[in-house]
Amino acid sequence: MRLRPGLTVLWRRPGESQVGTDPRCAVVLEGLTEGEQWLVEALRRSPTAADLLRLGRTRGVPPERVRELTALLERSGVLDPSDAPGHGPVPPEEAYWSRLRADGDGGAVMAARAAARVALRGVDRLGMALAVTLAAAGVGTLLLDDDAPVTTADLGVFHPRDVGRRRGRCATEHLRSAFPALRTSAPAGTRPDVLVAVSYGVPDPVRLRPLLREDVVHLPVVVGDVDVVVGPLVVPGRGPCTRCLDLHRTDADDAWPALATQLRVAPAPGTEVTVAALGSALAAHQVLAAIDGREVGVNAASLEVSALDPVPVVRRWTVHPRCGCDRVGEDARTPVAAGALGPG
Template sequence: MRPRVKPALRRLDRGGRSLQFGVHPARAVVLADVEPAVREVIDALDGTATVPEVVARARRHGLGEAAVRELLGLLAGCGVLDDAAVRPDALGGLSLAERDRLAPDLDELSVVTGATDGGLGAMRRRRAAHVRVYGAGRVGAQIVALLAAAGVGHLCVVDPGPARRRDLVPGGLGWEHVGRPRDEGAVELARRVAPAVNAWPGRAAARPGDGAPRPDLAVLAPVGPLDPVLVAELAEAGVPHLPAAAFEGFGTAGPLVLPGRTACLRCVEFHRRDRDPGRAMVSARLGGYPAGEVAGGTVLATLVAAYTAGQVLAFVEGRASHLIGSSVDLPPDSRRRKWSWKPHPECGCCPIERDLRRMVA
């Protein structure tokens, strides 16, 4: 290990022999009563020396090995240290320009995860991830661009419909894409911001049974009504999936469905029918819910896309997504409302629920 203080955390002298790492109240770490010898050791943690070398240097300031190792353990436990010896294999195949572009993402991962690998472990999982996005309108195309920019390595986009002027937003499809298939435009966006991304339109193998490589996660952001047949096929194939939409002045994301483990979208529909007896007729007339991108303004669509992309990244990195078994309403005033969904006994999508139904029967 070659310890260094995380470059993303500002180091500030608070006076009175106190030292602060980081500025945000949720991130800042304060060390009080830091002796001058300890301060010398901390100031020298720049990643150029191994732990034995740090110990040897500390002896010149009167600090023993046990004290130095205790200090390093304390700093690592507080999420302040990185190991500069970690090889950047996660960035293999990227040009220097792309590595520079991803530096802010790595810095964020470094402080968010608290790991000592500088965020490289999480970035490795991003680059290995395969995400399929159904829909490339105002929300979906932005999700594709954001995921590519954040380092997701494999992106399949399914939306053969022609791009319309109403599909254009600053972070998504542009004027040059009007009249062309939306999925092709979204793929262009991904490649433009991340030249090394493996992105392709998936019309030839658009459904789980078409023989396409299985994605780690499918995002459902259709321009029209959500296809219940596609949803059922994803559930049957065991593909985790996450709906996202902006319509009628509201945004919604979730639930993130883990087939056989969490409530599915059919469960959600059953719960809604329990509360609203006329729901079944409404759903039948809509052809799918959400009903598509209607009255979803630019800011709202961007809000939904950014929030959804963040949840996708959490999932592929192995962190806990807030949307597993839950959905979130995202109104324009940003006063979020979270809904929790349990498997519905009438659905039978989860083994436990199926067993309960057999017991009741």
């Protein structure tokens, strides 16, 4: 038997041992004899049941008490239920979810991620940081789309020798080199599980609105003067879309359509590095939550974060009555166009 990956055995005081440190995946064992504490310590070495019984004999712990302790540890959720033989080191992502899931099956999370396809439009400093995070998290297919050149504002995630090259192609090369198992193309007509669109000022309606008809789940990430806004995650036909947000803003400021039109074509100023890091981390977190089947914080909500304050502000959104996106029916949806999926 072995502990769930990453958990460690800690001695608290005579008679008291602890496995793990976080209440969500740890247990404190009290009233132990010295021999029983040795037994708990032995879990560090992933002993077999026979090993524990043998150790119990040398430390004065009767077999029934060894089995009782083992059962207690199993019920506490600190033992790895899979306990497959020959289990080597697991990636930190798999270990993390193994500690937290009731079934201890971090491998199932990694399998779902490996099968997932994420499209990414806009591979600037923020977009590239997001792509690297998703690839490192185990997402199997990343489809990058950005024909703009790498600029000095993208350095950090790009190299100075990349300046002037096309971002999408350059980013794809870097990712393939760092993550050899990553797929960066997909057959024509493939629909991504999530498309992330990174932009400045406003989401690009010309490129995002067709995604409603094509039934593509998409996440706008919009960099502003101070904040980066992540969300809402647009699930066509369910919840608000980017046009709903535009209509709500127009209700609050009737000059918004004029402003938005100008923002769409304004030059991209580059993203402050901590804004890029915070925005990419939030976006990656939400994309992975959607892929893993966990609760998504940006369902009908957006998260706004800035270099001034690392704690995101949550803003709730509703479907705007004049938008009509909640009436996008199954019949109106068409398969996603192959060209929307980035370089082949």
